[in-house]
Amino acid sequence: MSRTGFFVGGERVQGSGQPFASVNPATGETNYELAAAGAGDVAHCVAIAKEALARSQWCGLRPPERARILGAIADGIVARSEDLAMIQLRENGKVLAECRAQVASAAATFRYYAAVCETAGAEVTPSRGDYLSMTSYEPIGVVAAITPWNSPLTMEAQKIAPALAGGNAVIVKPSEVTPSGALAVAEIALAAGLPAGILNVLTGTGVETGIPLVSHPDVRMVSFTGGTETGRSIAKIAAERLIPVALELGGKSPHIIFEDADLERAAAAVQDGIFEGSGQSCVAGSRLFVQRPVLQRMIELMRARAEAIAVGMPLDPGSKMGPLASFRHREHVERFVHSARAEGGEILAGGGRPSDAGLAKGAFYMPTLIGGLDPSAHACREEIFGPVLCILAFDDEEDLVAQANGTAYGLAAGIWSLDVTRALRVARRLEAGTVWINTYKQLSIATPFGGYKDSGIGREKGVGGMRLYQQIKSIYLGGVRL
Template sequence: MSQQSVSDLKSFLINGEWVSNPTESFESINPATGEVNYRLSVATALHVDAAVASAKAAAALPSWKEMLPHVRAQILMRIAALIVERGDELAGLQMAENGKVWSECKAQAGSAAATFRYYAAVCETLGAEVTPSRGNYLSMTSYEPYGVVAAITPWNSPLTMEAQKVAPALAAGNAVILKPSEITPSAGLLLGEIALQAGLPPGILNVLTGNGAITGKSLVQHPGVRMVSFTGGTASGRAIGMMAAERLIPVALELGGKSPHIVFDDANLEAAVESIVGGIFEGSGQSCVAGSRLFVQSSVYDKLTALLVKRGQAIKLGLPDAPGSQMGPVSSFAHRTRIEQLVASAVAEGGQVLLGGQRPEGQEFEQGAYYLPTIVAGLDNQATAVREEIFGPVLCVLPFTDEADLIAQANDSAFGLASGIWTANYQRAWRVARALETGLVWINTYKQLSISTPFGGFKDSGIGREKGVTGLRLYQQSKGIYWSMDPDNFPVAATASTES
């Protein structure tokens, strides 16, 4: 990164300038080693005031407000190119802060670049509508930016999550204040630097570091912020939603999940096993769409469970940058403690640990926040570990008898983000997909994601849809325009006098 990443205290970005707060700071901890990465400044309410003022002023300047879409798209394309150019740097920052393995961090840096390219294309090509009139007038829809948007992102995948908010919000014509998680702040700071390098006007993207209680709350409650986009836990999302409701501003919430991954007895079990393992153990299970509730038809329950245990034993746990590592640590030591508590609750409620259920042994794991891939059986759908989002490498396996039993169990959850179905029967796949109360359904695959397809949840999993064309419209408000075609409503043109 630039000079601010190697200094004793990392700064944050306001109006194109790097600002430090020497009186309030916090540490970034490497979960793989327990070592301190660096210290970062906390943005206080006064810094939020300054960031909002700069964003509001920048958004109102003709140089941004009247910038033609194809010109704005060129800036987004340059951001994408610079993300590719600095992809290793971005991946390294994420790896050091949340412990994801190098291959996943690299892939997510590539995904972030692709997101900016996609929204550059949408920005340049998206049109509005001429609506059917009911009289002698022309009616149309115009889409306008909100002005200043607050984007608050989580720690599990900052590279992709920040791109998924910042790119469409900029494409829509807004100024953005990005508040990354205090656990993974550096990718957002580097994105701010890249945006300036790409030619984004100062103040259009500000990046503030700090925690939710100080920085995040000040940002959501600030009267100059006209829209909030948040990805994170359901409890935090609910609190943000309440603050936004008091201010009567729109909010987009992409929240937690307890996704059902379903295997019928006619499925390709070997293919299903690979997707199940990837769906829960990739990223140490720290994914909102993790397939954490596995429902298996009773007739193949024992066979599939045995295959899963064998496959789980083969996962290579190690340092995120070690050759061949498939799973690194969880994001923090506090988070590992919570995972351990929920696994203990599963055992206390009658669950049997078939795999893992503890910290790994070995000197290489002693200093990091590691936890083994874990499979728990013997619980019903009311167990604490089945109902609460663990957000870790813990899979709860439950049997079902028939389609009706499966749908009843799968939908008996406060969450409704994602689901997966494995079956050879396309008619059953369609019926179950329609019946599941989730915003995303995978059939004979899992965790396939595309920036072009809308993403979001039902129930406590959130409000609004990111990605796709709707992901840009999320950051705009529509305006109806009526233009009379009645000649009587126009001034009569003066006629030249015929008199000499």
């Protein structure tokens, strides 16, 4: 089997780390083998990125020139859209329609930051003396971007595009589950005119590749999306090194249904919010809070919807939900469902692997509803990151807010009510970085995104998403009287 190298300085490289296999979660078959970067490879890559930043004058290009290349990268992604969609499908099992949508999102992200790069201005600040004072936004330097396996193409674009727009060099460390999309984007960027060495990709494990990257003295910022415990470890290293971090971490998002809500519309949104992508989303609405008078009706609606979801092979046009991204992750989800049973939970739908023999070789798991749990149960408090919805009742706003805020997480939330005043009031009280009212999982690259509490530090997306990867310099010009 041929081994795929990682990408440093515009070239494919075979590293000194332990090679690893990419496995198709729908079939259990090996896709291909990949090279892994050891500590020496990481050090070489950082040196290449630092040199490229100095040699190429990437950060010194006028904004329209950087914007032109970012736009060309978007064009390249569109030209290879079907190939990129298939890469993601083979590696994490998402159905083809979702993979295509995420490729389109990645291209749109590069176009957005091309526009931000070209149009964002600095400030002339109010003078308090005989001087002109102004701000200058400058690149941080070499940035490490560590991305997850659930939506790799969108997550990588969400970090690479603003970091490049800000004038930085970027080293991407993708998840070992989904390494190939980042490699393809790096090739596209090189062909689009990005100087060699400005965008590099290191494949390998967190221990063998990720820790040396985060710890390297010439890496001046780390941007990470993934689990909270890993984020905490990265934050400790960054704190010792006194470098900035952006952390988008776990979630246990409450999806709230008041008794006056349009229950049919709400049920459709709840379904998409938890079962799209097999529930492997940081903003998955994994806790459904229903006001008690309509609890049984919502359970009936959700059971009917869960049981109607077509679980199948990702390339099957009829499939609405594919496998989980890995067999190891399916075991993680299964342990949570077992714990829910042990803590008195009632399985209302799903709760196991599909009976279809044609799916037996893949990491499939059925859409699952669990009722009857106490809010303190592990399945109600900890991130499962799978197609598992815990259904809980509430009586009034005070009861709801206490339950909804009763986890360490605070990434997102959803509210359904015809009383907009009440919905806005509750939205202000929820400890969450994003709150949707009478909709769910609507995401815009133009709108800031991030979490409260253990769900992270910093905000990605929007104009501030580029500023995240820049530092501010204040400049005073004396002898000027305004």
